[in-house]
Amino acid sequence: MNSFIQELRWRGMLQDMTPDLEEHLSKGMASAYLGFDPTADSLHIGHLVGVMTLLHFQRSGHQPVALVGGATGMIGDPSFKSAERNLLDKLTLDHNVACIQKQLAKFLDFSGQQPNKASLVNNYDWMSQFTFLDFIREVGKHITVNYMMSKDSVKRRLEDGNGLSFTEFSYQLIQGYDFYYLWKNKNCSIQLGGSDQWGNIVTGTELIRRMDGGSAFALTVPLITKADGTKFGKTEGGSVWLDPEKTSPYAFYQFWLNVSDEDASKYIRIFTVLDQATIERLEKDHAEAPHQRVLQKEIAKEVTTMVHSKVEYEMALKASEILFGKSSTEDLASLDERTFLAVFDGVPQVQLTQEIYATIENVLDLVSEKTNYTLFSSKGEARKMILGGGVSINKEKVDDPQGKINYTLLQGKYLLVQKGKKNYAIVAVTA
RNA sequence: GGGGGAAUACCAAAGCGGCCAACUGGGACGGACUGUAAAUCCGUUGACUUAUGUCUUCACAGGUUCGAAUCCUGUUUCCCCCA
Structure with missing residues (x-):
């Protein structure tokens, strides 16, 4: 007692x-x-x-x-x-x-x-x-x-x-x-x-x-602090909410996964109910292979499951693997539409009709003008990004801004445009 | 109320008649490396179907000049000093 x-x-x-x-x-x-x-x-x-x-x-x-x-x-x-x-x-x-x-x-x-x-x-x-x-x-x-x-x-x-x-x-x-x-x-x-x-x-x-x-x-x-001195619980997008409408379970999961090594030991004690022996074992594992980030993964799993659900956690995990793992066009294509949309929940989507899509002449136009500059604020920026090797479509690097469009639409209607590692947009081609 | 100073890109800060779409630093974004990290290195950071090209920018409005971020006049805002 x-x-x-x-x-x-x-x-x-x-x-x-x-x-x-x-x-x-x-x-x-x-x-x-x-x-x-x-x-x-x-x-x-x-x-x-x-x-x-x-x-x-x-x-x-x-x-x-x-x-x-x-x-x-x-x-x-x-x-x-x-x-x-x-x-x-x-x-x-x-x-x-x-x-x-x-x-x-x-x-x-x-x-x-x-x-x-x-x-x-x-x-x-x-x-x-x-x-x-x-x-x-x-x-x-x-x-x-x-x-x-x-x-x-x-x-x-x-x-x-x-x-x-x-x-x-x-x-x-x-x-x-x-x-x-x-x-x-x-x-x-x-x-x-x-x-x-x-x-x-x-x-x-x-x-x-x-x-x-x-x-x-x-x-x-105690007040929760972060090792780097910034305010705990904030991301670029603002506070991390428990309400899935305000912070998607995926973003929520990501928040915990990105906790720094210095903070991980502290957080796993505070935000999970794992017992002392388990935590100490995880810490030992983490110290041996820090790049595996067992602590972060465990925190993210426990907290996401507790706040959202096991299903949401699994979805977030899957989304993370696809978004950050070495996934390929095939992996993307293997998802069914519902899962695909769930994985990319919260990613900006641009609708394009079949006719317009057919008239697009090159990759540059596709990722900038024709998609309302969702990912890039100007053609110049888009061009520079492409030349700098920072743009992918369906997980494949684009290297020529003038390249022709001949991509297979995922699930028959989607293109996944990616800027850098973390910025995505979906182009949905509709009839 | 009087006197002085300043306004430059996301921020800070150079430039003080042509070499300026504007030094540099930070930030942001991208690339390499990596652990979706840190550190490091590299690139980009006004727009345009990339061009030793055009256009729009240095508080705002006018003016001088072949030419202005740079000189002049007025306006606005901010800071400092004296009342």
Whole structure:
């Protein structure tokens, strides 16, 4: 029962905790919550750390509670943010909350009869009834402004000179009250969160102590960093989302596959539930043959399977092999149309009628003008790329811009145009 | 309000009458090598059916000149100094 802390510790997921938490957990099943801000209609992989924390908590036999901040989302957490945040309207927020709830349900076990099944709450449910007057009388009375101002997250904003509105300043009190509410009504004695949440969480434990003399606990997980100093979870395309509509399972898989060696050991501990022995074995394999990238492959497999599905993972794997492996025109031709389209999901597609296709005189026109400059912004660029050996059609290098078009259409209708290694476009020739 | 300076391609930054589609660095993209990596090396980076060719570019609008990113005038924006 006490393995939760140890589990987090060896996984490098323990930043900080209140001193007597370990003892508290050893007494039997406990309940902990972690909040998610509904700032978008999908979670992204930055949220995954929190999700994994709850998951480990549940696996250790405790009861996880996921809180979606329908109320706090209306305010915006100022912690370590440099500027005042824009408020989201209620409609957007409702939508976001609903979407996030659905995603969370994939990770935690909300079903079944076991006593430690997960539950989901929305702080809008209790905050919306609370009048301002009641709130400042019942809650605000217990916490001093001095206390609130001494928080690092708030102090930074004051020192910057950017200031923060009263609205944002109140945030920690509302979050603190959430904790109190859950502690009081759901017997939830622990709050988990990212290290930037420490201040807010502790306001909660303080509130519980002052209002009811109760004791509650805090635990934070470290912020995920990347060895090269860039922000974790971002690609050129923006955040990596869990929603397959926003980030395709293929792109998602690729993100993990491209994790650097330095980060791989860290990530496999945090984002997969593989046990210590397995991970250490994989690390050994990786050290022996780094070019095999067993760690990255394993992370990508585990996380993609967990977030999407085994089928999606296999599809992504197959797509990756075709896109990056030594595949040939034959390999492409061997795919059936459905698989082909799935592999190239998200790749820009250009429709061309049979008549137009027949009139195209050379490769240069085909890849530039006739396909609306999808892959190249000008003929000059296309020509230079071709001469530089950077263009392939159906996986075969094109070397002459003036070359005639005599390619076999894949599945009778597609041409795969490729610029460099990672940029593709599909030309679909229709009747 | 007064005085001074600056505006150049994605960014930084040279050029200060013809040799300028504009040095150089970064970035981006491509190639080789590799592990779909890092490092390294090479190429491309205004447009045009590649051309010792044409066209459009150096904040904007005019002007001087055979010729202007470069000189002049006005406009706009930004920075600095003094009130």
